[in-house]
Amino acid sequence: MAQMNYRDAIRLALIEELDRDERVFLIGEDIGRYQGTFRVTEGLFDKYGPTRVIDAPISEPGFVSMAVGAAMEGLKPVVEMMTWSFGILAMDQIVNHAAKIYYKSGGACPVPMVIRGPAGPGKQLAAQHSHSLETWFAHSPGLKVVLPSTPADAKGLLKTAIHDNNPIIFMEHPQIYGVKGDVPEDPNFKIPFGVADVKREGNHATIVTYSRGVHLSLEAAKQLAEEGIEVEIVDLRTIAPIDMETVFRSVAKTHRAIVVHDDWRFAGFGAEIAAQVQEYAFDELDAPVLRVAGADVPMPYSRVLEKLAVPTEQDIAAAVKRALA
Amino acid sequence: MAQMNYRDAIRLALIEELDRDERVFLIGEDIGRYQGTFRVTEGLFDKYGPTRVIDAPISEPGFVSMAVGAAMEGLKPVVEMMTWSFGILAMDQIVNHAAKIYYKSGGACPVPMVIRGPAGPGKQLAAQHSHSLETWFAHSPGLKVVLPSTPADAKGLLKTAIHDNNPIIFMEHPQIYGVKGDVPEDPNFKIPFGVADVKREGNHATIVTYSRGVHLSLEAAKQLAEEGIEVEIVDLRTIAPIDMETVFRSVAKTHRAIVVHDDWRFAGFGAEIAAQVQEYAFDELDAPVLRVAGADVPMPYSRVLEKLAVPTEQDIAAAVKRALA
Amino acid sequence: MLKTKVKPKTASKTTSKEKAELIELYRQMLLIRRFEEQCNVAYRQAKIGGYLHLYIGQEAVAVGFISQLQKQDRVVGHYRDHGYVLALGSDPKAVMAELLGKETGLCKGKGGSMHLYDRDKNFLGGYGIIGGMIGIATGVAFKQRYMQEDGVTLCFFGDGSMNAGLLHECFNMAGLWDLPVIYIVENNKYAMGTALEHHSSETNLAKRASVYGFPSKQIDGMDVLSVRAEAREVIKHVREKREPYFVEAITYRFVGHGAADITDPGSYRTKEELEEWKERDPLESLKAILVGDGVISESELQTMDDEIKAIVKEAARFADESADPPPDALFEDVLA
Amino acid sequence: MLKTKVKPKTASKTTSKEKAELIELYRQMLLIRRFEEQCNVAYRQAKIGGYLHLYIGQEAVAVGFISQLQKQDRVVGHYRDHGYVLALGSDPKAVMAELLGKETGLCKGKGGSMHLYDRDKNFLGGYGIIGGMIGIATGVAFKQRYMQEDGVTLCFFGDGSMNAGLLHECFNMAGLWDLPVIYIVENNKYAMGTALEHHSSETNLAKRASVYGFPSKQIDGMDVLSVRAEAREVIKHVREKREPYFVEAITYRFVGHGAADITDPGSYRTKEELEEWKERDPLESLKAILVGDGVISESELQTMDDEIKAIVKEAARFADESADPPPDALFEDVLA
Ligand SMILES: Cc1ncc(C[n+]2csc(CCOP(=O)(O)OP(=O)(O)O)c2C)c(N)n1
Ligand SMILES: Cc1ncc(C[n+]2csc(CCOP(=O)(O)OP(=O)(O)O)c2C)c(N)n1
Ligand SMILES: [Mg+2]
Ligand SMILES: [Mg+2]
DSSP states (O other): OEEEEHHHHHHHHHHHHHHHOTTEEEEETTSSTTOOTTSTTTTHHHHHHHHHEEEOOSOHHHHHHHHHHHHHTTOEEEEEOSSGGGGGGGHHHIIIIITTHHHHTTTSOOOOEEEEEEOOOOSSOOTTSOOOOHHHHHHSTTOEEEOOOSHHHHHHHHHHHHHSSSEEEEEEOTTSTTOEEEEOOOTTOOOOTTOOEEEEOOSSEEEEEOTHHHHHHHHHHHHHHHTTOOEEEEEOSEEESOOHHHHHHHHHHHSOEEEEEEEESTTOHHHHHHHHHHHHSGGGOSSOOEEEEEOSSOOOSSHHHHHHHSOOHHHHHHHHHHHHO | OEEEEHHHHHHHHHHHHHHHOTTEEEEETTSSTTOOTTSTTTTHHHHHHHHHEEEOOSOHHHHHHHHHHHHHTTOEEEEEOSSGGGGGGGHHHIIIIITTHHHHTTTSOOOOEEEEEEOOOOSSOOTTSOOOOHHHHHHSTTOEEEOOOSHHHHHHHHHHHHHSSSEEEEEEOTTSTTOEEEEOOOTTOOOOTTOOEEEEOOSSEEEEEOTHHHHHHHHHHHHHHHTTOOEEEEEOSEEESOOHHHHHHHHHHHSOEEEEEEEESTTOHHHHHHHHHHHHSGGGOSSOOEEEEEOSSOOOSSHHHHHHHSOOHHHHHHHHHHHHO | OOOOOOOOOOOOOOSHHHHHHHHHHHHHHHHHHHHHHHHHHHHHTTSSOSOOOOOTTOHHHHHHHHTTOOTTOEEEEESOOHHHHHHHTOOHHHHHHHHTTOTTSTTTTSSOGGGOOBGGGTEEEEESSTTHHHHHHHHHHHHHHHTTOOOOEEEEEEGGGGGOHHHHHHHHHHHHHTOOEEEEEEEOSEETTEEHHHHOSOSOHHHHTTTSSSOEEEEESSOHHHHHHHHHHHHHHHHHHOOOEEEEEEOOOSSOSSTTOOSTTTTSSOHHHHHHHHTTOHHHHHHHHHHHTTSSOHHHHHHHHHHHHHHHHHHHHHHHHSOOOOGGGGGTTSOO | OOOOOOOOOOOOOOSHHHHHHHHHHHHHHHHHHHHHHHHHHHHHTTSSOSOOOOOTTOHHHHHHHHTTOOTTOEEEEESOOHHHHHHHTOOHHHHHHHHTTOTTSTTTTSSOGGGOOBGGGTEEEEESSTTHHHHHHHHHHHHHHHTTOOOOEEEEEEGGGGGOHHHHHHHHHHHHHTOOEEEEEEEOSEETTEEHHHHOSSSOHHHHTTTSSSOEEEEETTOHHHHHHHHHHHHHHHHHHOOOEEEEEEOOOSSOSSTTOOSTTTTSSOHHHHHHHHTTOHHHHHHHHHHHTTSSOHHHHHHHHHHHHHHHHHHHHHHHHSOOOOGGGGGTTSOO
């Protein structure tokens, strides 16, 4: 175990995989000489050189689809999306190529690749750079979607992602790169997909969340605990595949559920959780499933407006109380 | 009133608008000399010439963003997406430009444009050409999303779309272009957005749907009626803005709701309906909201597999019975 | 009318090996022609659904190029892809079964006409999205370079793809990183119903592709001997120099854009233009040379045609009699 | 080191109108320089958040081109956009207020540095997505042609945009339909930390853009007089001939890619290279000519600088004292 931040944990996973398998290579904008916009790949260009750590032109569709072709032939590309907002340009390559080639080839051509990078608001990056896109990807069959909240999860899940034989959407959060935690240094440490992690136990209400939402929820839980309300926090970690069993188990105990995410509320991923909980745990529910999510607006630049556009601890605490009322 | 099919009703709306306003122009692949892949624009190139009816190169991002710029300066582009599956290539232009410019310019630059074309499965077009993408667009603020089910709705809603001052996602369905119905010929006939239409009344269960789902549901309703089950069918017509009032009113009467759509089930639009109904009509529900939706797989080519991948009347009837059980 | 200025070359028919090769070129083109004709029939019988794009008229391009490949090479194509797999030696039965959506098909009935795959024959897919195949092929060539192999990758697509942004992005990367990929545009003058001069600001496509730091040239795509000679040179260049190459093959399709096409000829091209190009039928040209030079006789050709018709008929029968995929197949192959 | 070969031209300073114009060019460049310096201060004070890209070093490009526009013309730019609006005459107070996210800002605080808009001054937006501005500008020029107006549209972007597929698609359409758009690439040698030769297979960008059926040229972007002379000619050409034009302005940024950039100089470019380019500072060059030729005196320039500093200070004060947008603003302007 070593203490390190989320950013360094991701880098450690990359280093271990670059060392383990020569077919693993990194590609993305400014990941090399510039050391990465969020410095996740710092030092790797010097260590592995331009063949393994490739500075790409500003051509997201181009280098993503190139990675797809390379993956079909057995390489293991790990693509950095400088931010997932730029992933919007590569939707066709991701959703209509990477995700479908295995199926349309009748199982002949797996596409083992990872696309990773930050997604989410909170840095005043305004309308065009603040997307959380997990809902779009989770909606599209053929992809796995990973959203780690802690350094250890980030490392363990990224390792699993690179070992997986499918296209993996790996979403980091710009606001938690600096968060610290214990991280296993064992290069065999991996966290399986589709296994939620209960980050806090409690009896009164279940919060279902992932990524930054976990940290917000833990904060809210502290406040609530002072008022005698004990929430259980289920960190999904991967939303495709999704571990609904853990959610249902928790709801069977608490009878209340609140979903928390940064992404827009309307037709957001919270709706899927709500729909499943009410469908499969209808009789367990003492109150409707509530959603605490991003406001349905393009992200404003203004600091004060941005704060209003994203979920806060207060919003979560208020929703929990509403569910308990 | 005139009897005409869905395709001709759309064309009629285009003709009326081309005649009314010289700022209206059509652009898309093969809409001119080739007469349109689904023949919606048949004859319009001959009638209006290459300035008003423009054959575009295969450059979806290019001509969509060009239309955005033209719209900002006061033209009224009506873009044809040959199929909405190709709209995936233009997601950035639609979601990160068209939909956000009004907001990020602080209200200075509206973007009045329509993007229309077929979306949905059923023609054995396989994995890359069979998308229903309404969920992605509904999730993205700054867009209005329209999915007409009948010729009259198609005409009335397309007129409203062209008069609107925002970017409009207008999704036709390849399987209903030939469906006939009465269509008002009055050029002032328009149907407002955000007003659902009850296509059938009933007391036992509410089916919430749109586009092809309406026709399937009407078929299912006939079968169910023979067994004494009377369903109410709410055709949303537009999913953004959405008329949840009509849905809640119906559920308050029937106490059961089933959502039907072609799009993938997981994190699909049905989840939003389910989430809202359980949240705002929790005490009205006698059973969970159920979803009848596309299978979560890339669309297979095989005719028999494709049939299994999309909702059928039987699926709907079975879901209604489950809700009533 | 845009027609190539490259003159068809005559063959050197000195050796018996060379004779056999010439006959094989003809045989492959004929197989494609007869196969496509059968597809058209099956489409009219509603056995084939969805979109069906036939390769009739363009056979020389695939056959000429693919004849020069080695086993470490790879091929990627757009949706008009039957010609590629047949030239690569895929089993016509499995191809036809795929077109009928049967479980014995190349892709178990899941891909269909636009999405053939045959890994054993080095075909890494037909793609339905304009531009898509260019990204895939660039990645396949990237792997060849990354692993320091000596293979090359052929990427076939239509003139309509020239306007896809992805092409520009991939050409730049291929040029930047010296990837061993050969981009072959089959310029058949039309993207669906839109003529080249209505979709491309520069109608000389070899010129359009000349600004990415690698060579490009125009060739006659109607003459298989000319294609083969050019292909030999281009493939050798790329295999040795390890850099991309762009080839514009001037060709023409003798059939509608898709089998469902009811506006052709007429709405976007004339019957006269079509007839004029049919005079350059790649099969007829080669046949004239072969027979004229005594490489093969008319009656031997007739025998060949009968054999090929039998192969195609057998493929049709096989496809007809094969089973549909079982219901469980729906949820298989979503994830690896 | 890639440096332009175009030689700076000296000015003809015969008339008092011309003298006033020269002084105005200098004044605008100085306003941009001082404004950007103030932005940097405000960023360090954490008053400006998000991404902040300064125009220091590149002032001659915007000022030279924009000086030649008429009121029916339009401008669209990428995210490094302060220079464009200031050259177009936007109120520095409203610009600074926008950067501080205040309700008195150009976009009510919703856009921020990367997304300035000023319709009254014909600025149709800064865009944060590489390539995005090219589509918008092409559409704006499409409207000018569609309505048969005689305006032209300037579109500014960086060398990194050359690799965006959207550029290729738009250049083709602009060439195909003869749109009156002038694409101006500010080639400052780097896209963030990636040097031109590492991102572009062809480093002569004018050549790269030469295959879409419209003219292209390289100009010296460090010398405002040279830019102005070229701009006059190019704009006249496009206004009259109604066809697109591509201009590669060779320039250099004297500051990091973004104000937060901690790797520059050092990780991707050298201090020496930076210093060498700083010797070609567009302000210093013009100043030398103006003073040398007696167009303006050193002390008049000092007065000008004092005035501009006062304007910038006033803008900073205005921005500081302006109110944040009210909470209700969050849900306003989503739909028109
Ligand atoms: C991105 C995208 N846009 C549109 C289409 C629809 N489409 C299919 S084929 C075609 C024409 C392509 O023409 P070309 O590339 O010249 O190939 P050809 O059919 O002539 O062989 C079009 C527009 C598509 N498949 N993908
Ligand atoms: C589609 C997209 N990809 C990546 C980025 C991130 N990004 C912002 S600026 C930049 C470099 C652009 O360089 P250049 O175009 O040369 O302009 P300069 O900054 O030199 O003015 C990058 C990669 C982006 N904004 N949009
Ligand atoms: Mg073609
Ligand atoms: Mg640059």
